[in-house]
Amino acid sequence: AAPAMRETVKWTDADFVAAGEGRLPTGKALEEWSYGDLDAGFAAAALVLDETFVVQSTGHHPMETRSAMAYWQNGKLFIHASTQSLAQTRNNIARWVGIEPSDVMLICEYTGGGFGSKGGGAVSMSIPALLSRKTNTPVMMRITREEESYIGRARTNLSGRARVGFAKDGRITAVDLFIVADTGAYGPLGDHRSAGLAASLIYQPPAMRWRAVNVITNTPPRSQQRSPGPMQANGIMEPVITKAAKQLGIDQVQMRRMNSPEGKADFGPANPNGRRNHVTSAFVKQALDRGAALFNWDERKTRTGKRQGSKIRGIGVAVGPHGAGSVGFDSILTIRPDGRLYVQSAVGNLGTHSVMDLARVAAEVLDVPWEKTEIVWGDTGKHLPWTCPSVGSQTTHAMTRANYAGAMDARRKLQEIAARDLGGAPGDYEIGGERVYRRGSPGRGLSYAQAARRAIELGGKYDGHELPEDINVMTRESASALTGLGLMGVAKDNHPRDGVTYSFVIGFAEVEVDVETGQTTLVDFLAVGDVGTVVNPRSLLAQIKGGSCLGIAHALFQKSIVDPRYGVTLGDRFHYSKPLSILDIPATMRAEALDMADPETPVGARGVGEPPVGAGYGAVLNAIADAVGEDVFRRAPVTADIILMSLENGRRMHEPLRTHV
Numbered sequence: 001a002a003p004a005m006r007e008t009v010k011w012t013d014a015d016f017v018a019a020g021e022g023r024l025p026t027g028k029a030l031e032e033w034s035y036g037d038l039d040a041g042f043a044a045a046a047l048v049l050d051e052t053f054v055v056q057s058t059g060h061h062p063m064e065t066r067s068a069m070a071y072w073q074n075g076k077l078f079i080h081a082s083t084q085s086l087a088q089t090r091n092n093i094a095r096w097v098g099i100e101p102s103d104v105m106l107i108c109e110y111t112g113g114g115f116g117s118k119g120g121g122a123v124s125m126s127i128p129a130l131l132s133r134k135t136n137t138p139v140m141m142r143i144t145r146e147e148e149s150y151i152g153r154a155r156t157n158l159s160g161r162a163r164v165g166f167a168k169d170g171r172i173t174a175v176d177l178f179i180v181a182d183t184g185a186y187g188p189l190g191d192h193r194s195a196g197l198a199a200s201l202i203y204q205p206p207a208m209r210w211r212a213v214n215v216i217t218n219t220p221p222r223s224q225q226r227s228p229g230p231m232q233a234n235g236i237m238e239p240v241i242t243k244a245a246k247q248l249g250i251d252q253v254q255m256r257r258m259n260s261p262e263g264k265a266d267f268g269p270a271n272p273n274g275r276r277n278h279v280t281s282a283f284v285k286q287a288l289d290r291g292a293a294l295f296n297w298d299e300r301k302t303r304t305g306k307r308q309g310s311k312i313r314g315i316g317v318a319v320g321p322h323g324a325g326s327v328g329f330d331s332i333l334t335i336r337p338d339g340r341l342y343v344q345s346a347v348g349n350l351g352t353h354s355v356m357d358l359a360r361v362a363a364e365v366l367d368v369p370w371e372k373t374e375i376v377w378g379d380t381g382k383h384l385p386w387t388c389p390s391v392g393s394q395t396t397h398a399m400t401r402a403n404y405a406g407a408m409d410a411r412r413k414l415q416e417i418a419a420r421d422l423g424g425a426p427g428d429y430e431i432g433g434e435r436v437y438r439r440g441s442p443g444r445g446l447s448y449a450q451a452a453r454r455a456i457e458l459g460g461k462y463d464g465h466e467l468p469e470d471i472n473v474m475t476r477e478s479a480s481a482l483t484g485l486g487l488m489g490v491a492k493d494n495h496p497r498d499g500v501t502y503s504f505v506i507g508f509a510e511v512e513v514d515v516e517t518g519q520t521t522l523v524d525f526l527a528v529g530d531v532g533t534v535v536n537p538r539s540l541l542a543q544i545k546g547g548s549c550l551g552i553a554h555a556l557f558q559k560s561i562v563d564p565r566y567g568v569t570l571g572d573r574f575h576y577s578k579p580l581s582i583l584d585i586p587a588t589m590r591a592e593a594l595d596m597a598d599p600e601t602p603v604g605a606r607g608v609g610e611p612p613v614g615a616g617y618g619a620v621l622n623a624i625a626d627a628v629g630e631d632v633f634r635r636a637p638v639t640a641d642i643i644l645m646s647l648e649n650g651r652r653m654h655e656p657l658r659t660h661v
Contacts, residue, residue: 052161081093090106128140155191155225157560158192160195176209189224199236202321217567220560235621239630279502287505292317318507318618328493339449343374344382386474393611401602465483505529518642520624531608555624
């Protein structure tokens, strides 16, 4: 790809003077959009707040580093590597090494974490592949923890200034958001844009302006990290919302509820056609109500802000949004003469269960027992379909749709074969109990095993000899290799969708702060998801809790420390960028989901991986502010020294605009 265009921007002395002490200057911006009447929105406001917040960078630091092993056999590359998507990574490896994608056999049955940094693999995978070809021997490349901190990428840190107007009742009248994005050594990603869109969506201002500048720095390269943009938006915006709630005398939950999106809510700027984008659905108000009741919010409010010994408690709430679905991917499945259903899956296996769970859709559509469903996964040599990358919380939405399309294709073929052999029209036949049978006459039909054998006999479209025109070339190659094994369902997701798919998670946190040491302890946490239909309750709730933990860790511990002169990263081990441990989370940490279907997808499911990150981050920041005051900090993580120095001096003491400290 061509390098991003670079431009030198020089802010003036007047820009810095106008900003004032501790505020981000708002000089020339490189990107900008707006909608509504900003001046009128601020003129109508009863309260206008102007705050700056620094959201830190953090290394991805997955438990499994990006080690890889490669060898060549009969002109084909066999590579064992760690990736979040087999389908999306295969083509990248082929391009890096200079061969055809069909000559890449990528094996990755398990991935020990990626958090966005392994979405399409890593270019370092090409090193053992090229060395192996040169030496004609298998080559293993091991990446140490320290090396991972240099090449494993990091979150884009954003410094943001938010000017927000509020009516007396707490409704937001206008937002003016300015962001400076530190994009590391290689240039911008999209975090700054996603942050602007997220702020527009979750706070629903009638007028908004967004401006941004991307700055290249001598720091480790950036990549998308779980909730890239929306999490940072929570860090920049939430302190302003919480401060306004306190000054206006409005409950935190009610403040979010009155400004939250509902239904097919609009967000962002107008498109070239003059219309703004809208989401497929939003049930945020219902999630806030459910969470407030489960968390006993009103009861906990009576205990906050009261010192007991050296301890004081606070509670906080935040809405975490994120895009949660894509469309247009493929499915391959076969019903074989043994009567079993085989579903091909190129979804990355990151411990989220998606690689397995999303095949449940096919099993349910075809009424095949789960114990008779086989998932083929983890190796592109096993003939897998074109699949979405397991990033951006899109997998559940994208691949339930794709597997639904594939299963419906198989269902139609079952009905056609039955009608062909037993008479009548395909619509006269129903599916159930591993049989296709005449409506009103269950005894007149075929078992799936019989139908699979007939599909092989008939050939053509029934067993994969004829394939749809619109499927991806990878799917076509894979389906062709599976021809003749049974009745094949193969299809691209062409189901219509009105809107952009987003999911939301609401975080509720209670913290206890020791005002003599500055130490913060998370006492309780609850997250409620508005994520569409629940496919697997255990997997879903684990995702909500896990994503919340990443956000909580950003609020309390995790950060990137870089020497300002030499650009050397100093936080190259878990000790210096501490993730949450089992000792840091409350024993009562809970998660719930509304289980309300999204109307723009046939299964009703949306993605869940990233919305909890912003929910955990924002809720804990707000709880700390509730305990010790809204003006104690304007950067994260909120460490003990930040709290203690501010409390001892009666004012905020940390350097307001420094990053990587």
